[in-house]
Amino acid sequence: MKISMVSEHASPLAALGGVDAGGQNVHVAALSEALAKRGHNVTVYTRRDATELPYRVKVGRRLDVVHVEAGPARHIPKDELLPFMGELADGIARDWGHRPPDVVHGHFWMSGLAALDAARREDAGYRVPVVQTFHALGTVKRRHQGLEDTSPPERRWLEPGVARSADRIIATCSDEVFELKAMGIKTGKVSIAPCGVDLGLFSAKGSADAKPRSYRILSVGRLVPRKGVDLVIRALPLLSEAGFDDVELLIVGGGGDSCALHADKEVCRLLDLAAELGVSDRVSLQGQVPRGAMPGIFRSADAVVCSPWYEPFGIVPLEAMACGVPVVAAAVGGLRDTVVDHKTGLHVPPRDPEAIASALALLLGNPALRAELGAAGQRRASSRYSWDRVAAETEKAYQLAVAGISAGRIPMEGAAL
Numbered sequence: 001m002k003i004s005m006v007s008e009h010a011s012p013l014a015a016l017g018g019v020d021a022g023g024q025n026v027h028v029a030a031l032s033e034a035l036a037k038r039g040h041n042v043t044v045y046t047r048r049d050a051t052e053l054p055y056r057v058k059v060g061r062r063l064d065v066v067h068v069e070a071g072p073a074r075h076i077p078k079d080e081l082l083p084f085m086g087e088l089a090d091g092i093a094r095d096w097g098h099r100p101p102d103v104v105h106g107h108f109w110m111s112g113l114a115a116l117d118a119a120r121r122e123d124a125g126y127r128v129p130v131v132q133t134f135h136a137l138g139t140v141k142r143r144h145q146g147l148e149d150t151s152p153p154e155r156r157w158l159e160p161g162v163a164r165s166a167d168r169i170i171a172t173c174s175d176e177v178f179e180l181k182a183m184g185i186k187t188g189k190v191s192i193a194p195c196g197v198d199l200g201l202f203s204a205k206g207s208a209d210a211k212p213r214s215y216r217i218l219s220v221g222r223l224v225p226r227k228g229v230d231l232v233i234r235a236l237p238l239l240s241e242a243g244f245d246d247v248e249l250l251i252v253g254g255g256g257d258s259c260a261l262h263a264d265k266e267v268c269r270l271l272d273l274a275a276e277l278g279v280s281d282r283v284s285l286q287g288q289v290p291r292g293a294m295p296g297i298f299r300s301a302d303a304v305v306c307s308p309w310y311e312p313f314g315i316v317p318l319e320a321m322a323c324g325v326p327v328v329a330a331a332v333g334g335l336r337d338t339v340v341d342h343k344t345g346l347h348v349p350p351r352d353p354e355a356i357a358s359a360l361a362l363l364l365g366n367p368a369l370r371a372e373l374g375a376a377g378q379r380r381a382s383s384r385y386s387w388d389r390v391a392a393e394t395e396k397a398y399q400l401a402v403a404g405i406s407a408g409r410i411p412m413e414g415a416a417l
């Protein structure tokens with residue numbers, strides 16, 4: 001197939017760990033690569049956000065990234081990008097010319113708008129099937145963030161419109177299917193394909209970074225309040241009370257997008273909290289870490305904590321599992337699919353530092369349990385979450401979208417429901 005991916009703010013070539021650069025970037029990069037390996041020709045369209053970026057970058061034999069002129073060629077927070085989606089769609093349609101792809105796959109609601117616009121132009125003489133992955137849903141975001149949600153107000157009606165108009169939707173976890181259903185979307189047009197993990201990079205084999213204390217707890221991700229890193233800092237004094245003093249909390253991510261680590265608002269908030277709780281000496285910040293350096297960091301950890309308020313999928317726990325490290329995970333969203341309680345990690349209720357501390361105390365005090373959960377996590381990650389497997393599921397969704405268009409209907413049979 002000739003496949004177009006649209007990822008307006010999340011370039012597969014960007015550095016990770018900034019406010020808007022995380023799992024979606026990883027997902028688009030790895031899925032595109034896996035589809036190309038399966039013999040498809042893939043082009044990823046993303047917004048040109050720096051003047052020095054060339055128009056087309058050849059990433060592999062069957063994989064290109066195209067930087068489309070859509071708004072100023074500089075970093076713009078994603079919640080301010082909506083006005084440029086028409087320009088993005090024009091650039092995509094221009095690049096297609098008279099040779100449109102077999103399918104276009106939008107990532108995030110705004111890319112869905114651009115994909116639908118490029119795919120269904122009356123004067124073009126074609127109608128390209130549109131598949132949509134949301135990565136995050138505005139309804140969920142508003143529920144958890146309320147007034148702090150900086151999404152443009154138009155998202156309230158444009159995002160459900162994308163869901164209704166797309167030929168097929170790919171949800172990354174079962175919780176997302178319920179959310180889509182609650183939005184009034186027929187589940188017959190929803191397939192499930194999770195995110196994956198790069199098993200060539202993330203494995204238990206290989207060296208581990210040195211750790212400065214007896215125990216290392218690790219938190220990895222974009223540093224935004226909803227990731228709940230403050231909850232792990234709050235767990236540190238409670239861990240001391242349980243007899244675990246010689247503990248380091250290493251935080252990876254933060255800074256970036258032309259902001260230095262110590263100028264990052266969330267970094268300052270976390271450091272102030274650590275000082276207030278008297279645990280500053282136990283908290284280290286590493287800032288943005290390149291992909292290649294991540295496995296050594298994961299392997300150095302005794303436990304990885306993922307304590308978001310909500311999480312549409314969450315690639316970090318999969319990476320930890322692939323590296324054989326047990327995960328303490330808030331029982332929300334995709335983390336309920338990936339982390340199996342008492343098998344590959346421990347579930348804790350969301351926003352609960354006491355529960356995080358108890359789970360960590362249980363793990364730190366029991367090396368055999370850590371090893372058992374770590375080994376089971378490794379088996380689960382490698383048997384279910386390779387990108388090749390995710391690409392195969394995605395291919396099925398593409399085929400259903402294409403079949404629906406050629407038959408002049410939306411297919412009703414679910415790929416996985």
Ligand SMILES: CC(=O)N[C@H]1[C@@H](O[C@@H]2[C@H](O)[C@H](OP(=O)(O)O)[C@@H](O)[C@H](O)[C@H]2O)O[C@H](CO)[C@@H](O)[C@@H]1O
Pocket residue numbers: 010019020021022023024025027078108134135136141172195310311312313314315334
């Ligand atoms: C918190 C969240 O939604 N994470 C998802 C998602 O990732 C990011 C999300 O879409 C961000 O938007 P927001 O924080 O406003 O909700 C974007 O800024 C980021 O670029 C996305 O990476 O997608 C990941 C991959 O599907 C998923 O694992 C993660 O849970």
Ligand SMILES: O=c1ccn([C@@H]2O[C@H](COP(=O)(O)OP(=O)(O)O)[C@@H](O)[C@H]2O)c(=O)[nH]1
Pocket residue numbers: 016017018021022023024026220221222252253254287288289290291294313314315316317319
């Ligand atoms: O400095 C960093 C911070 C994060 N990540 C990666 O960014 C992704 C975060 O994805 P996830 O789905 O867990 O969360 P999101 O950021 O999408 O909400 C994971 O692959 C992390 O390993 C990274 O490589 N370097």
